Amino acid sequence: MTTALRRLRNYIDGEFRDAADGRTTEVVNPATGEPYATAPLSGSEDVDAAMAAAEAAFPAWRDLIPAERQKVLLKIADRFEERAEELIAAESENCGKPIALVRSEEIPPMVDQIRFFAGAARMLEGRSAGEYMDGFTSIIRREPVGVCAQVAPWNYPMMMAVWKFAPALAAGNTVVIKPSDTTPASTVLIADIIGSVLDELGHPRGVFNVVCGDRETGRLMVEHKVPAMASITGSVRAGMQVAESASKDLKRVHLELGGKAPVVVFEDTDIAKAVEDIATAGYFNAGQDCTAATRVLVQESIHDEFVAALAKAASETKTGAVDDEDVLYGPLNNANQLKQVKGFIERLPAHAKIEAGGEQVGEKGYFFAPTVVSGLKQDDEIVQQEVFGPVITVQSFTDEKQAVEWANGVEYALASSVWTKDHARAMRMSKVLDFGCVWINTHIPLVAEMPHGGFKKSGYGKDLSAYGFDDYTRIKHVMTSLDG
Missing domain, CATH: 3.40.309.10 (Aldehyde Dehydrogenase; Chain A, domain 2)
Known part of the structure; x- marks a missing residue:
């Protein structure tokens, strides 16, 4: 007698969906070596839909005052605590991690990190205005970069998703995130949590999207014309491929790669x-x-x-x-x-x-x-x-x-x-x-509060901290004449 596999789905524009062409991949519990779920093996149609949703949601999300984005993130953090046991179960099945350690070592820091970036949302500031040429005043605007394509790894799928979406959303960006093909379960659950919060507070559904799939899915995301930034945590090889793909239209790239401490x-x-x-x-x-x-x-x-x-x-x-x-x-x-x-x-x-x-x-x-x-x-x-x-x-x-x-x-x-x-x-x-x-x-x-990121083949860009928040913003100079 075989046990039916659980069916995981993409989360696009506020809806859970199968891959457009119906393709799936089996998800294996590494503690048993046996499959426990199926997940979409997303293709170009799915990526197009997610990017379109994120692009459509961006103007409204960008234009929210920071205090409103903070409210969303704080409620997401609260919901993580309320649904902690679901997250723990999903991550343990995802990775075979000891339940007690996920409960003690992952849930508390994740909640803290979301709350940290909720506070950072209200610190989108530039240098003070000043006159650097006679008759003109210069100001600096700090703005979100736009839609962010994010690829998370399998070693800490739940926490790395937090490290990616929290600073991006706090800064006013919208997100399309792809979990590893071996560990999609907790990210799909996170989509349910974030989607419910966005709905409750009346914000666009396309602010946060999840697309499941393999390396080809990730490539389609990075090479897509919509995202202004590609972020990946993964191997050096994967980082190099992302940097090469993103170079074709000069996307910003944020890379946290391997280590040999x-x-x-x-x-x-x-x-x-x-x-x-x-x-x-x-x-x-x-x-x-x-x-x-x-x-x-x-x-x-x-x-x-x-x-x-x-x-x-x-x-x-x-x-x-x-x-x-x-x-x-x-x-x-x-x-x-x-x-x-x-x-x-x-x-x-x-x-x-x-x-x-x-x-x-x-x-x-x-x-x-x-x-x-x-x-x-x-x-x-x-x-x-x-x-x-x-x-x-x-x-x-x-x-x-x-x-x-x-x-x-x-x-x-x-x-x-x-x-x-x-x-x-x-x-x-x-x-x-x-x-x-x-x-x-x-x-x-x-x-x-402190940055995480390396040099050389460990990549560039920072996670966590104000420096990680800065990576999801762009700087604009505005100069105005004082002549009226």
Whole structure:
């Protein structure tokens, strides 16, 4: 006996719709490896309809006074709290995430982030007016850019949707967002929440739209003539493709891509505390985090002690069922990702040593054991490339100069951390580390008020903070003659 699959739909101009041509794709629960839903595999007709709805809604949404947009976002945040258990269930099924961790680690920050941008909606200001030429006054207008095409990833589909729609809507833009083809469920639920709020407050339905689909759907969105901006959180390859596609009509592009965060541990560090925090930051969400603490550089004098402690922490870290409150993380998101992580382990060079883990676990789903690999060299594949799994690598460095050279010696530049009791050393390292974020004696905390974004192949543009809000605005100079 087979169980009927749940039917997910696009959300376009305030209505839930199937793909125009009826095509669908199966959505798999990574904790079981079994499909639980179908979602539209949207094509050009669906993208056209969503863009038309967003374009039609833009003038009215743009022209609202900021306080009115703030009311909408505040009500959306309230509704997220009211429907938290639905969101938790959807995200857990989407990703196989432990229910308790979605409840404690995702819902509260998401609600806070929406409320932060609700406040930012009332800060659309430019520099003060002034006379910079005799007889003329200049003012600066800050305006929304228009329709935003947004593509969200599968590692945090619900939270990344918030990071995209909240600043965009706050600034007066309208949105067409595409979730990953493997994780559409929570974004479709978010559409139901936002749509109900827009209806209740009497705003245009086309302000927020969701189009499900695959890479081709995303390409159609980015290349569409309507959006003024394309935003993506995803792989470096996907970011490059988006930048190339958007260049054809010079769209603005906002890219948050991969990471390979160095975790630089000096010999004066409290090893037990560092290991505890680094293991959590490396294995949380199965290491499927662009900022994950998965590339550890340890000063040689404490290397062996540190590796032994980290391997012990890995062996005590638990992965498993979504309803088990003792697990730190769930499965990898999909079969392809499991294959990728396995491939890194299978291709390890002879000088590498697996200190813990290194294998798939469980009889079903895409679970992978917490893993520690030591004995690595700077040019090894697993050091240079993003694994995006519960795998922590360890290298041994001699001095501060070598630590900086190796830390910066990758193509990514999103996040990093330094572990030391020496304040001067921490300040020197924070200056020279070429990453968008440097944590000191911690790794991975984020707050709505501070920017998140990197350099180099980690992309450009910022999420969160006033800087993230600014990315969804444009600047206009207005000059008026004083002659009347």
